[in-house]
Amino acid sequence: LGADVIKVEPLEGDAARRRPPFVDDVPGPERSLRWLAWNVNKRSVTVDLSDAAGRARFLRLAETADVVLESFAPGQMEELGLGYEALSEVNPALILVSISPFGQSGPYRDYRATDIVFWAMSGNMSISGEATGPPAQISDDYQSYLHAGGDAVIGALIALTQRHLTGRGQHVDLSIQEATSRGLYQITGSWDMTGRNLDRRERPTVGGADLPWTWECRDGHVIWLCPAGPGSMQRLSGFLDWVDEIGEGGELRAVDWEHLPLEKMTKEDWEPLGRLFADLFISRTKRELYDAATTYDFLLYPSATSADTLANAQLQARGLWRDVEHPELGRRIRLPGAIARGDGPIPAETRAAPALGADNDEVFGRLGAGSARRNGVGSASSAAKPLAGIKIADFGWFMVGPLTIKPFSDFGADVVHVESTARLDSLRIVGPFQDDVPDRERCGEYAQVRTGGRAINLDLGTEAGMTIARRLVEWADVVFNNFSAGAMERMGLGPEAVRELNPDAIVLSCSGQGQDGPHANGKGGGGHYAALAGFNELTGWPEDEPGYLSAYTDFIAPRFNVPLLLAALDHRRRTGEGRYLDVSQFEAAVHWLTPSILDYSVNDRVMNRNGNRQPDAAPHGAYRCSGDRWCAIAVTGDDEWRSFCEAIEAPALADDPRFATLGDRKSNEDELDRVVEQWTIERDAYQVMGRLQAHGVAAGVVQTGEDVLEHDPQLRHRNFYQRLDHPAMGTYRAPQASFRLSNAPCKLQRARLLGEDTYEVLSEWLGYGDAEIERFALGGALQ
Numbered sequence: 001l002g003a004d005v006i007k008v009e010p011l012e013g014d015a016a017r018r019r020p021p022f023v024d025d026v027p028g029p030e031r032s033l034r035w036l037a038w039n040v041n042k043r044s045v046t047v048d049l050s051d052a053a054g055r056a057r058f059l060r061l062a063e064t065a066d067v068v069l070e071s072f073a074p075g076q077m078e079e080l081g082l083g084y085e086a087l088s089e090v091n092p093a094l095i096l097v098s099i100s101p102f103g104q105s106g107p108y109r110d111y112r113a114t115d116i117v118f119w120a121m122s123g124n125m126s127i128s129g130e131a132t133g134p135p136a137q138i139s140d141d142y143q144s145y146l147h148a149g150g151d152a153v154i155g156a157l158i159a160l161t162q163r164h165l166t167g168r169g170q171h172v173d174l175s176i177q178e179a180t181s182r183g184l185y186q187i188t189g190s191w192d193m194t195g196r197n198l199d200r201r202e203r204p205t206v207g208g209a210d211l212p213w214t215w216e217c218r219d220g221h222v223i224w225l226c227p228a229g230p231g232s233m234q235r236l237s238g239f240l241d242w243v244d245e246i247g248e249g250g251e252l253r254a255v256d257w258e259h260l261p262l263e264k265m266t267k268e269d270w271e272p273l274g275r276l277f278a279d280l281f282i283s284r285t286k287r288e289l290y291d292a293a294t295t296y297d298f299l300l301y302p303s304a305t306s307a308d309t310l311a312n313a314q315l316q317a318r319g320l321w322r323d324v325e326h327p328e329l330g331r332r333i334r335l336p337g338a339i340a341r342g343d344g345p346i347p348a349e350t351r352a353a354p355a356l357g358a359d360n361d362e363v364f365g366r367l368g369a370g371s372a373r374r375n376g377v378g379s380a381s382s383a384a385k386p387l388a389g390i391k392i393a394d395f396g397w398f399m400v401g402p403l404t405i406k407p408f409s410d411f412g413a414d415v416v417h418v419e420s421t422a423r424l425d426s427l428r429i430v431g432p433f434q435d436d437v438p439d440r441e442r443c444g445e446y447a448q449v450r451t452g453g454r455a456i457n458l459d460l461g462t463e464a465g466m467t468i469a470r471r472l473v474e475w476a477d478v479v480f481n482n483f484s485a486g487a488m489e490r491m492g493l494g495p496e497a498v499r500e501l502n503p504d505a506i507v508l509s510c511s512g513q514g515q516d517g518p519h520a521n522g523k524g525g526g527g528h529y530a531a532l533a534g535f536n537e538l539t540g541w542p543e544d545e546p547g548y549l550s551a552y553t554d555f556i557a558p559r560f561n562v563p564l565l566l567a568a569l570d571h572r573r574r575t576g577e578g579r580y581l582d583v584s585q586f587e588a589a590v591h592w593l594t595p596s597i598l599d600y601s602v603n604d605r606v607m608n609r610n611g612n613r614q615p616d617a618a619p620h621g622a623y624r625c626s627g628d629r630w631c632a633i634a635v636t637g638d639d640e641w642r643s644f645c646e647a648i649e650a651p652a653l654a655d656d657p658r659f660a661t662l663g664d665r666k667s668n669e670d671e672l673d674r675v676v677e678q679w680t681i682e683r684d685a686y687q688v689m690g691r692l693q694a695h696g697v698a699a700g701v702v703q704t705g706e707d708v709l710e711h712d713p714q715l716r717h718r719n720f721y722q723r724l725d726h727p728a729m730g731t732y733r734a735p736q737a738s739f740r741l742s743n744a745p746c747k748l749q750r751a752r753l754l755g756e757d758t759y760e761v762l763s764e765w766l767g768y769g770d771a772e773i774e775r776f777a778l779g780g781a782l783q
Helices: 034-036 050-065 084-090 115-121 143-166 176-181 189-194 232-247 249-253 267-282 286-296 306-311 313-317 360-368 400-410 443-451 463-475 493-501 526-533 557-574 585-592 594-603 638-647 651-656 660-669 671-678 685-694 705-711 711-715 758-765 770-778
Strands: 005-009 042-046 067-070 095-100 170-175 214-217 220-224 298-304 321-326 329-334 391-394 414-419 452-456 477-480 505-509 581-583 622-627 627-635 698-701 723-725 731-736 739-741
Touching: 005 050, 034 329, 034 594, 042 360, 050 084, 050 360, 067 143, 084 095, 095 143, 115 143, 115 170, 115 176, 115 622, 115 627, 115 698, 115 739, 143 176, 143 557, 143 739, 170 176, 176 711, 189 443, 189 705, 189 731, 214 267, 220 267, 220 286, 220 526, 232 249, 232 286, 249 267, 267 671, 298 526, 306 313, 306 594, 313 585, 321 627, 329 505, 329 585, 329 594, 391 463, 400 443, 400 557, 400 585, 414 463, 414 758, 452 660, 452 758, 463 705, 463 770, 477 557, 493 505, 505 557, 526 585, 557 581, 557 585, 581 585, 585 594, 622 671, 622 685, 627 671, 627 685, 638 651, 638 660, 638 685, 660 671, 685 698, 758 770
Parallel strands: 005 042, 067 095, 095 170, 391 414, 391 477, 414 452, 477 505, 505 581
Antiparallel strands: 170 739, 214 220, 220 298, 321 329, 622 627, 627 698, 723 731
């Protein structure tokens, strides 16, 4: 986004520099693929914070900063004399962002955690992986940190926005557990609405067809949902046109998909129908099947590997890849580039991750010459919500839409969500519904993510509806949609039309694959783009089919959309210029897999799913406990191994030649897992977690929606889920942000009923009189 980011490292370098994999598998401080992936466009300085002179140097740097971001264990910054109070003394306008496993206070404050523990404690792991084996994390082992990193940027930018109102800095306290909890779909909503935990065996269906989500093909797997029941022939039309074209459609055409007796059909009834598709797919490659899907317009996607992603025609056409010169390596490396297009790519360029301490002389030389302290610029009351006064016309829907807009409505922006009875927000009708009774006003998932804002009914298929929509665009600072490519243009509300109505408006369109390119018009959802980006291939066990991750990318794209909008608003404050932003959900997801992309482009190695095993940890996995519960355990070094052995009261195991070193444990990992599970299976999962954490070993229960909502003392301490009263549902629970702003507590507002605020918005915000509103209503524009 253009900030001058100075990475402050210890003298030996950030630990990320020592994390595998490495370029050519040769360790070195400039060779870690994770380091190269996540530190582009930064500068590096080294500081010894254990030394008084080093701490003084850091304070001098903080004096000139807008934001300090740290991820030490809670309390460590205070022990160093660098806590928020000390930093705010030298720079009252400073924003301190603290990222910690579970937050700066609470019963789990000092718990240790790694990615698998966050995945478990967030609830996500409870529905990830095949039901026949242990719950599974995504094998790349860093997804939770990306959820937290995206939320940290959002928290910092909201705090900076508030600083322009108040002149004051503040402390942003972020919990990785909470950030990760918004990573998959319906986990807590199901429990809150129905008292039922989701089952790992559940997979999506269209109309009730008992057929797979994942299908084997000649060189891997594809994602295909066969529709059945009313309306299925329309959904199948493109697919059937294709099989007719290749001369293999006879048997499929003969099936009366519209009138199958779905309620009476057994698994045995579905098997011969499934074989028709299986035989068709197994003889063709992913590329052949995906080319057919894009040509004939049906919903089939490859379960892509990193090699497939680099060869993807859509990404190439949109210029995602950038070959970046890395001086220390003496070679160029291929990285994802822009996070958004539109008026121009953002970022405009990509610089290689910095060498250790490369910018010491420049940065500290500037400090030595003297730098002006950053001062506040505003004087408004600190009681004002951080985003008060920002006006948003929200044409978004399903999950990406509300998750993009939720931080704005939760922190004070004036949001108007547009839908109609003719085109409901689809999230209202997918469930889970309160008491399992379908009702558009009783969907738990909708209510959780649509907190706050105002809801109006507007039929955009009428001229009067479009008249009101244009007035809404004139009123707004931000115009947002996540429709398919070109949809807003076809309605007459594309970026050029918006610019004519409101030249300084910020427009963000977040479609599946961007607004241009050969696959821009392809249909799909978060589950499809998760497969297309490569997440499915990295989930589960090597001997099994790729894992299922629900609509995972629906939770990634908003972590790009929100910072882009906040940054664009800040840019407009400084320059008066609006902005058009074209965000691809698929491209955003690819950014989150950059290390595996690098492993292929640099090392010619395709990363594959590996269950819960990691190269630098053992034991590492989810282990069965009593009562058919599971606990995730991660032992990352020999000292932790000894602590683990003490915790299970088997100190002799530490020196067992099978397990004495990490290399020994990796060589005997199957046997090691059996030893660990022999201990865990006799104990309650929470007792296992508590016992291991007391000995400094990272462990976390694989929590369900029930656990997260009802029993987690840390989430309760931080009031992560707030109780809200709703006119149709009564009391329900919704999550606040994963961060706490010290000067801006977040009190959620309930979700709105369909069209609940139409009159208020039209009269008080858009300036229409009663007679005009009545005429709009009689003309059908407000339905």
